[in-house]
Amino acid sequence: MTLAHIAGYPRIGAGRELKRATEAYWQGGLDRVSLEATGAELRQRHWAQQREAGLDWVTVGDFAFYDQVLDLSVMLGAVPGRFQADQEIADGQVDLDTAFRMARGRAPSGEPAAACEMTKYFDTNYHYLVPELHAGQSFRLASSALFDQVDEALAAGHPVKVTLLGPLTWLWLGKIRDEPPAGEEFDRLALLEALLPVYGEILTRLAEQGVEWVQLDEPALVQDLPRAWQQAYERAYHVLGGAPVKLLLASVYGGLGDNLGLAVNLPVAGLHIDAVRAPEQLEAVLDRLPAYKVLSAGAIDGRNVWRADLARLRDSLMEARRRLGERLWLSASCSLLHVPVDLDNERELAPDLKRWLAFARQKLDEIVTLARLLEGRDTPRDRERLEAASLALQARREAVQLHRPAVAERLGGVRPEDTQRASAYPQRAVAQRRALNLPLFPTTTIGSFPQTTEIRATRRDFKHGALSVEAYEARMREEIAETVVRQESLGLDMLVHGEAERNDMVEYFGEQLEGYVFTANGWVQSYGSRCVKPPVIVGDVSRPGPMTVRWSKHAQSLTDRPMKGMLTGPVTMLQWAFVRDDQPREVTCRQIALALRDEVLDLEAAGIRAIQIDEPALREGLPLRRAEWPGYLAWAVECFRLAASGVSDATQIHTHMCYAEFNDIIDAIAALDADVITIETSRSAMELLDAFRDFAYPNEIGPGVYDIHSPNIPEVAWMIALMGKAAERIPVERLWVNPDCGLKTRGWAEVAPALANMVEAARTLRQRH
Ligand code: GLN
Numbered sequence: 001m002t003l004a005h006i007a008g009y010p011r012i013g014a015g016r017e018l019k020r021a022t023e024a025y026w027q028g029g030l031d032r033v034s035l036e037a038t039g040a041e042l043r044q045r046h047w048a049q050q051r052e053a054g055l056d057w058v059t060v061g062d063f064a065f066y067d068q069v070l071d072l073s074v075m076l077g078a079v080p081g082r083f084q085a086d087q088e089i090a091d092g093q094v095d096l097d098t099a100f101r102m103a104r105g106r107a108p109s110g111e112p113a114a115a116c117e118m119t120k121y122f123d124t125n126y127h128y129l130v131p132e133l134h135a136g137q138s139f140r141l142a143s144s145a146l147f148d149q150v151d152e153a154l155a156a157g158h159p160v161k162v163t164l165l166g167p168l169t170w171l172w173l174g175k176i177r178d179e180p181p182a183g184e185e186f187d188r189l190a191l192l193e194a195l196l197p198v199y200g201e202i203l204t205r206l207a208e209q210g211v212e213w214v215q216l217d218e219p220a221l222v223q224d225l226p227r228a229w230q231q232a233y234e235r236a237y238h239v240l241g242g243a244p245v246k247l248l249l250a251s252v253y254g255g256l257g258d259n260l261g262l263a264v265n266l267p268v269a270g271l272h273i274d275a276v277r278a279p280e281q282l283e284a285v286l287d288r289l290p291a292y293k294v295l296s297a298g299a300i301d302g303r304n305v306w307r308a309d310l311a312r313l314r315d316s317l318m319e320a321r322r323r324l325g326e327r328l329w330l331s332a333s334c335s336l337l338h339v340p341v342d343l344d345n346e347r348e349l350a351p352d353l354k355r356w357l358a359f360a361r362q363k364l365d366e367i368v369t370l371a372r373l374l375e376g377r378d379t380p381r382d383r384e385r386l387e388a389a390s391l392a393l394q395a396r397r398e399a400v401q402l403h404r405p406a407v408a409e410r411l412g413g414v415r416p417e418d419t420q421r422a423s424a425y426p427q428r429a430v431a432q433r434r435a436l437n438l439p440l441f442p443t444t445t446i447g448s449f450p451q452t453t454e455i456r457a458t459r460r461d462f463k464h465g466a467l468s469v470e471a472y473e474a475r476m477r478e479e480i481a482e483t484v485v486r487q488e489s490l491g492l493d494m495l496v497h498g499e500a501e502r503n504d505m506v507e508y509f510g511e512q513l514e515g516y517v518f519t520a521n522g523w524v525q526s527y528g529s530r531c532v533k534p535p536v537i538v539g540d541v542s543r544p545g546p547m548t549v550r551w552s553k554h555a556q557s558l559t560d561r562p563m564k565g566m567l568t569g570p571v572t573m574l575q576w577a578f579v580r581d582d583q584p585r586e587v588t589c590r591q592i593a594l595a596l597r598d599e600v601l602d603l604e605a606a607g608i609r610a611i612q613i614d615e616p617a618l619r620e621g622l623p624l625r626r627a628e629w630p631g632y633l634a635w636a637v638e639c640f641r642l643a644a645s646g647v648s649d650a651t652q653i654h655t656h657m658c659y660a661e662f663n664d665i666i667d668a669i670a671a672l673d674a675d676v677i678t679i680e681t682s683r684s685a686m687e688l689l690d691a692f693r694d695f696a697y698p699n700e701i702g703p704g705v706y707d708i709h710s711p712n713i714p715e716v717a718w719m720i721a722l723m724g725k726a727a728e729r730i731p732v733e734r735l736w737v738n739p740d741c742g743l744k745t746r747g748w749a750e751v752a753p754a755l756a757n758m759v760e761a762a763r764t765l766r767q768r769h
């Protein structure tokens, strides 16, 4: 039998039930018993779907109220001291509220404490809570939630496979908090020996429950691992291989690369590979896989929403089936956590488009059908699916509305000089100084101003048809006018229109571009109860007409000060969407860049003298393997430049990024050649600027002087001190003064005094220089 299984299923529920329940629980509107009941209900529903689809197992261990990495940290007893109030640990078990406090800093019970750090999981848009590690840390089995869930599934009559993050990847994702003094460096890998016995205990308990297979997820294996870590894999799995269960070592999100030999030979019963991101590794794995091992081929795309080409997959896996026989299993490339739950929920999508897609629920069918096709056990229903998939794919290939010859033609006609500003920065700076007439230490903001309840209500009314276009636009123009007045009276130098008319920085543009499609319920978990609904880039992207010009023009007409136009950059537009899989991502990105280029030029023609092109997602697009960085950065930078470079010297191009690591990509940041870059630095006390200083970054920088994520009002002296530190690293002629990100999540009660202080700080600095 070609066994069919999944690495994991989305837990949020088709109607985002988990979000609603956890948020209600946090707010006191739902009690603990009801919350737990919602969780149990969702698990039962998802397991039933897996069985009904015909999977050979249900996968247990993919559920979490907040984050599965957090749950594992809790299970291993890795709870930082500040959360360990005695009353909350009953029978040695860490309470759910403790987990919530680790995630959010607070929970219905227990004392608030600083939340754990959260960051993106590998190259996905899913965020996990970073395990906090320290020297001498000990571990213990501190939660039985997983075992309880196994019992639940068994009681429901399901055959069970368990999924659990492996020990090396858990450590890999962890961080030492409070770095020890220099010279006493501590390597988190040293904690492995202490960790393994707890893993052993977990595996033994699962075996006692009757679990035969445990999937240990080790995505760290698709990254560049130091030698010591590779060796640790051998050590660890030598120990874990002795557990009384069969282990399926799961590599996801990419190819094993130089870890391939290591991975195939670890003493475990099976190996899962990502055959979507790295189909080429299948052959090498087949050649090297020991004869006793099972190979789980992750052939259905767990990262994207396109319907699988079952005929092509069947053909490409036939050889594997022939060589492995029943030792070949079938799965999705990775957990289905990263795709929306159920396409059947999309009642408004055009039927022809809908049949090109598959969400998690549909992917279960694809896995099962593919498995049955491979072993020649296919039913009439499978053959129907095969046929339907082939027809849908053919229709997609031929869909005239998706393939616009004009877009391809224009792309083909791009010349090198199109990605090049007319003059180098020093000359542009002269022209811009003349055009903008800004003081030293010019002040500005990042784009958005508070999205008040009124603004959101107005937008909602408009969307639901309760407000006419005219009435809506009039309201937004008023809002912009107010924002301009506020900024003028605060004394800011370069103004923004405030982005009141935008719901989301990607959706707003996607809705106005050809080639983008939006789902009604295509939610994906981003972190905790936060879900995002990424648009789908389905066809060639082009811009039917100006998108932001009338707003920016209106805003500029109200003031003599320069008004910054505000756009989302091509890489971010790509990165925060489900991207078509029938052409290289960089081609899609270039199409977006050309559409934005037209917008930039229209803004310039409308009298906008500064245009900001936000690229907060540039860094997160980095491939998991270093060797692939230069290739990615080359086209990402080129796309930004393609969007930005059409303007004259005097038009100032800004960009904004908000993440905390620039060191390793500083050359690419410089290559963007933006006249001004505003970045997040306040939390690192300007130390992030070291990278810019060391690189001798040539253009202007606005290092954020206060953290917009905090409700605290920054003090004048504090911001002056920060800018003093900035001035030690960057010549003052090239420094700007601004907050570290957009202000849309804050209220005016915080924003007004904060900006007043910021302007005062800038004035003081001017007097000193
Ligand atoms: N211009 C956007 C804003 O101010 C930038 C958002 C971001 O950096 N993510 O909201």
Ligand code: ZN
Binding pocket: 446, 616, 656, 657, 658, 740, 741, 742
């Ligand atoms: Zn930002």
